[in-house]
Amino acid sequence: MAEKKIRVTVWNEYRHERNVPEVAEIYPKGIHGCIAEFLSECGDLEIRTATLDEPDNGIPDEVLDNTDVLIWWGHIAHAEVADDRVEYIKNRVYNGGMGFIGCHSAHHSKPFREIVGATGNLSWGDEMHEIMWNMKPSHPIAAGIPDHFHLDMEELYAEPFYIPNPDDIVFGSWYESGHIFRAGCTFTRGVGKIFYFQPGHETRKSFYNPYVRQIIKNAVHWTAPNDFGYEIKNEAPRVDSVVEE
Amino acid sequence: MAEKKIRVTVWNEYRHERNVPEVAEIYPKGIHGCIAEFLSECGDLEIRTATLDEPDNGIPDEVLDNTDVLIWWGHIAHAEVADDRVEYIKNRVYNGGMGFIGCHSAHHSKPFREIVGATGNLSWGDEMHEIMWNMKPSHPIAAGIPDHFHLDMEELYAEPFYIPNPDDIVFGSWYESGHIFRAGCTFTRGVGKIFYFQPGHETRKSFYNPYVRQIIKNAVHWTAPNDFGYEIKNEAPRVDSVVEE
Amino acid sequence: MAEKKIRVTVWNEYRHERNVPEVAEIYPKGIHGCIAEFLSECGDLEIRTATLDEPDNGIPDEVLDNTDVLIWWGHIAHAEVADDRVEYIKNRVYNGGMGFIGCHSAHHSKPFREIVGATGNLSWGDEMHEIMWNMKPSHPIAAGIPDHFHLDMEELYAEPFYIPNPDDIVFGSWYESGHIFRAGCTFTRGVGKIFYFQPGHETRKSFYNPYVRQIIKNAVHWTAPNDFGYEIKNEAPRVDSVVEE
Amino acid sequence: MAEKKIRVTVWNEYRHERNVPEVAEIYPKGIHGCIAEFLSECGDLEIRTATLDEPDNGIPDEVLDNTDVLIWWGHIAHAEVADDRVEYIKNRVYNGGMGFIGCHSAHHSKPFREIVGATGNLSWGDEMHEIMWNMKPSHPIAAGIPDHFHLDMEELYAEPFYIPNPDDIVFGSWYESGHIFRAGCTFTRGVGKIFYFQPGHETRKSFYNPYVRQIIKNAVHWTAPNDFGYEIKNEAPRVDSVVEE
Numbered sequence: 001m002a003e004k005k006i007r008v009t010v011w012n013e014y015r016h017e018r019n020v021p022e023v024a025e026i027y028p029k030g031i032h033g034c035i036a037e038f039l040s041e042c043g044d045l046e047i048r049t050a051t052l053d054e055p056d057n058g059i060p061d062e063v064l065d066n067t068d069v070l071i072w073w074g075h076i077a078h079a080e081v082a083d084d085r086v087e088y089i090k091n092r093v094y095n096g097g098m099g100f101i102g103c104h105s106a107h108h109s110k111p112f113r114e115i116v117g118a119t120g121n122l123s124w125g126d127e128m129h130e131i132m133w134n135m136k137p138s139h140p141i142a143a144g145i146p147d148h149f150h151l152d153m154e155e156l157y158a159e160p161f162y163i164p165n166p167d168d169i170v171f172g173s174w175y176e177s178g179h180i181f182r183a184g185c186t187f188t189r190g191v192g193k194i195f196y197f198q199p200g201h202e203t204r205k206s207f208y209n210p211y212v213r214q215i216i217k218n219a220v221h222w223t224a225p226n227d228f229g230y231e232i233k234n235e236a237p238r239v240d241s242v243v244e245e
Numbered sequence: 246m247a248e249k250k251i252r253v254t255v256w257n258e259y260r261h262e263r264n265v266p267e268v269a270e271i272y273p274k275g276i277h278g279c280i281a282e283f284l285s286e287c288g289d290l291e292i293r294t295a296t297l298d299e300p301d302n303g304i305p306d307e308v309l310d311n312t313d314v315l316i317w318w319g320h321i322a323h324a325e326v327a328d329d330r331v332e333y334i335k336n337r338v339y340n341g342g343m344g345f346i347g348c349h350s351a352h353h354s355k356p357f358r359e360i361v362g363a364t365g366n367l368s369w370g371d372e373m374h375e376i377m378w379n380m381k382p383s384h385p386i387a388a389g390i391p392d393h394f395h396l397d398m399e400e401l402y403a404e405p406f407y408i409p410n411p412d413d414i415v416f417g418s419w420y421e422s423g424h425i426f427r428a429g430c431t432f433t434r435g436v437g438k439i440f441y442f443q444p445g446h447e448t449r450k451s452f453y454n455p456y457v458r459q460i461i462k463n464a465v466h467w468t469a470p471n472d473f474g475y476e477i478k479n480e481a482p483r484v485d486s487v488v489e490e
Numbered sequence: 491m492a493e494k495k496i497r498v499t500v501w502n503e504y505r506h507e508r509n510v511p512e513v514a515e516i517y518p519k520g521i522h523g524c525i526a527e528f529l530s531e532c533g534d535l536e537i538r539t540a541t542l543d544e545p546d547n548g549i550p551d552e553v554l555d556n557t558d559v560l561i562w563w564g565h566i567a568h569a570e571v572a573d574d575r576v577e578y579i580k581n582r583v584y585n586g587g588m589g590f591i592g593c594h595s596a597h598h599s600k601p602f603r604e605i606v607g608a609t610g611n612l613s614w615g616d617e618m619h620e621i622m623w624n625m626k627p628s629h630p631i632a633a634g635i636p637d638h639f640h641l642d643m644e645e646l647y648a649e650p651f652y653i654p655n656p657d658d659i660v661f662g663s664w665y666e667s668g669h670i671f672r673a674g675c676t677f678t679r680g681v682g683k684i685f686y687f688q689p690g691h692e693t694r695k696s697f698y699n700p701y702v703r704q705i706i707k708n709a710v711h712w713t714a715p716n717d718f719g720y721e722i723k724n725e726a727p728r729v730d731s732v733v734e735e
Numbered sequence: 736m737a738e739k740k741i742r743v744t745v746w747n748e749y750r751h752e753r754n755v756p757e758v759a760e761i762y763p764k765g766i767h768g769c770i771a772e773f774l775s776e777c778g779d780l781e782i783r784t785a786t787l788d789e790p791d792n793g794i795p796d797e798v799l800d801n802t803d804v805l806i807w808w809g810h811i812a813h814a815e816v817a818d819d820r821v822e823y824i825k826n827r828v829y830n831g832g833m834g835f836i837g838c839h840s841a842h843h844s845k846p847f848r849e850i851v852g853a854t855g856n857l858s859w860g861d862e863m864h865e866i867m868w869n870m871k872p873s874h875p876i877a878a879g880i881p882d883h884f885h886l887d888m889e890e891l892y893a894e895p896f897y898i899p900n901p902d903d904i905v906f907g908s909w910y911e912s913g914h915i916f917r918a919g920c921t922f923t924r925g926v927g928k929i930f931y932f933q934p935g936h937e938t939r940k941s942f943y944n945p946y947v948r949q950i951i952k953n954a955v956h957w958t959a960p961n962d963f964g965y966e967i968k969n970e971a972p973r974v975d976s977v978v979e980e
Binding site: 114115120125126158176237242 | 339340353359360361362363364365366367368369370371401403407409410412421422423424432433434435436479480481482483484485486487488
Binding site: 376379383385393433490 | 864866871873875878880881883902903911923926927928960962965967977978
């Protein structure tokens with residue numbers, strides 16, 4: 001059976017990699033390039049990348065209209081993302097079922113905050129040792145992931161994390177500084193599915209970690225939209241009785 | 246023990262009552278006046294009202310800063326609510342813990358949509374008989390409410406209702422047209438609590454129904470902010486290790 | 491890619507079909523036979539059936555040990571299911587990730603009550619017209635299902651339904667008697683996934699309805715266990731520090 | 736206004752305190768005595784205690800029938816709690832709305848497991864430093880609690896914790912061993928409310944910690960049953976149409 005491929009767009013701010021040699025060394029093709037590369041190991045994805053400084057932030061309407069899952073990495077330039085792009089993304093998630101995967105500092109990105117309904121505020125600090133705990137092994141995003149794994153160093157992201165109750169908290173993280181974090185969370189908004197995942201600081205190699213990669217692959221498949229059995233429209237229709245139809 | 250009173254602001258669009266004699270007859274003091282009046286039966290509330298056509302939509306910063314629970318009724322003039330008021334309300338809910346109670350067509354109001362993260366789309370239709378089912382009798386908002394009660398006539402609001410999974414679905418409704426609806430739903434966003442409740446069409450007397458009144462009284466008490474044990478700020482602070490503190 | 495097949499066991503009380511000619515006419519091979527037959531349209535399932543009056547209620551340890559998803563239909567003989575079978579099922583769900591799909595009056599079955607933690611009490615009544623609403627189109631169990639569909643006649647199952655908050659309420663139902671019902675609900679318990687679905691009264695043809703069939707097919711795929719990344723054991727292990735591992 | 740008092744029963748296994756001098760020194764009146772004592776600082780509670788070795792485990796029917804909130808501490812003698820007491824407790828929670836607060840090793844107690852529907856399995860280890868994080872400051876149980884506080888030493892309880900998704904995760908904990916834990920969780924089952932809270936190892940002074948005390952006081956008020964607006968019965972009644980009533 002020739003399944004339709006999931007169309008993934010990997011969006012990256014792509015500033016650190018061009019301005020900071022240390023980052024360029026870790027992610028020579030950009031973080032987007034790294035993510036796109038390991039995702040290509042899945043046979044069922046059609047992958048493209050997009051970056052902030054491209055026209056329309058790399059995500060004009062026609063790209064988003066043909067995206068099933070949008071992966072987002074942003075950090076220092078959240079404010080530069082055009083508001084009309086954020087609105088279009090939100091509409092695609094709410095009414096089109098486009099999946100959204102927010103990586104790392106995407107917790108403070110406009111799309112994440114607008115889609116989920118959150119400030120995304122958290123506490124943050126130095127890079128340090130992080131241990132990731134699998135808190136929902138039955139979730140498809142946790143498939144194949146052990147009960148815990150280590151990230152040598154990551155940026156500290158910590159509670160209190162100001163998000164609504166997630167549908168599922170799949171991963172939680174521990175830091176040597178005494179902090180904990182809801183590190184892997186799912187949400188549904190409109191007819192779209194959202195996954196937020198903590199790892200991915202630009203100066204660290206989390207995107208080379210095999211478990212991080214597996215989790216993102218799983219998340220792409222989980223956030224991809226269902227085949228809806230009716231047309232989802234952004235409207236509030238007037239309806240008549242359905243009893244005798 | 247002299248408990249601090251809960252400061253409630255009842256906000257109303259207040260257009261129908263001034264323009265439609267039929268509505269004016271049912272709600273001679275406005276829907277806000279009716280709600281404020283029955284809420285005054287609770288001894289522990291400090292109640293004020295506010296309407297769209299007042300300066301700053303009746304809710305300047307100093308009013309919102311001194312509001313613990315904001316009740317919202319709007320219908321035909323959602324678009325006229327100033328965006329900066331919506332932002333201020335959202336901030337008060339997210340970071341101040343202000344409660345928000347959306348009545349009836351508030352499902353499509355800017356504050357509800359922005360706070361919850363939803364289009365609020367639903368199907369709607371003629372006024373008809375509605376039966377309200379108590380689906381979570383253990384919830385404080387359901388205190389004293391029977392397993393079901395009748396509303397002679399209400400405007401049809403129906404599934405699919407495009408909202409995120411509520412924290413609790415307290416009430417569900419039945420309509421003779423073959424439709425159902427998640428009619429009473431709670432959400433938490435930031436440190437604020439939200440309750441949406443379906444009844445309240447301007448041409449009908451739902452706000453005179455004793456159970457509707459009890460539910461709104463309960464909801465005011467439930468959505469009122471906790472005494473927070475630390476200062477909630479709209480920021481993402483840098484933090485150091487807390488292990489040795 | 492040769493995916494491993496999902497091993498489904500369709501369990502049926504199988505009393506009505508043998509004792510009531512009217513039921514036998516609708517389900518000549520038993521309700522289990524009907525469900526097994528339409529499930530066989532999926533190419534990726536390995537299906538067996540089991541019934542109450544077989545030795546060990548048709549589900550000895552070795553059958554349950556080799557079952558990925560257990561579908562359950564019971565009605566008048568809940569009490570005759572052996573307690574040790576219930577315990578074994580519960581253990582398989584909690585610690586083995588076996589999926590459990592409860593059909594219709596399974597709401598009162600021992601396994602459903604024990605697994606979910608519920609009395610499963612509800613109100614019930616005559617057979618009548620039912621309309622099923624799709625309340626979570628983004629859920630895999632709702633894939634391909636329209637916003638609503640009709641069941642000519644079903645037994646009335648109604649709120650208040652005494653269950654814990656489901657993880658997702660996928661379907662809700664309307665009855666001409668003024669009642670509503672959380673008709674399609676998901677739960678997770680231990681590492682297992684559970685789906686309860688209302689239709690399936692023995693004197694009615696709901697299991698011939700194409701949407702009901704699609705939903706059960708979807709549910710089999712959704713409740714099937716993940717590939718766990720570590721061994722799930724029914725124990726509370728003593729552990730040492732993992733910081734330096 | 737003379738509110739009806741909340742009737743609290745503090746149940747304790749009461750073995751360690753009688754057999755281990757070190758424990759007796761910390762809790763000379765038993766853990767139940769300590770909890771009862773600090774709860775008595777609330778003016779609105781009517782408190783009694785009960786212990787395992789009393790007749791009927793100290794909780795005959797008439798005690799449970801007159802208990803609004805049952806606090807449970809057990810550890811080495813879970814198996815000695817009579818099954819009929821567990822059933823009676825479960826029925827009181829499900830159908831009477833009795834609140835249940837499980838302290839510390841109550842995660843493995845028969846009542847907790849039976850009520851919630853969980854093995855309650857977790858990982859555990861040495862006593863060590865614990866930091867408790869407030870993850871839901873808007874929850875009434877978190878009222879007055881800072882964003883985090885320290886417990887000098889507690890027994891390690893760690894993820895994976897095999898419980899269903901809680902309604903709310905109010906507290907999360909960090910341990911110096913690299914582990915995290917959902918340390919304060921709410922559930923609703925039937926018409927009853929449940930709170931599980933991690934601290935309380937018998938060799939440590941957590942029940943003297945002012946925040947732990949505040950949290951348990953808050954939890955007593957939160958888990959106390961609502962005034963139900965109709966009679967909750969443990970039955971599945973046959974019903975007729977309610978449309979014309």
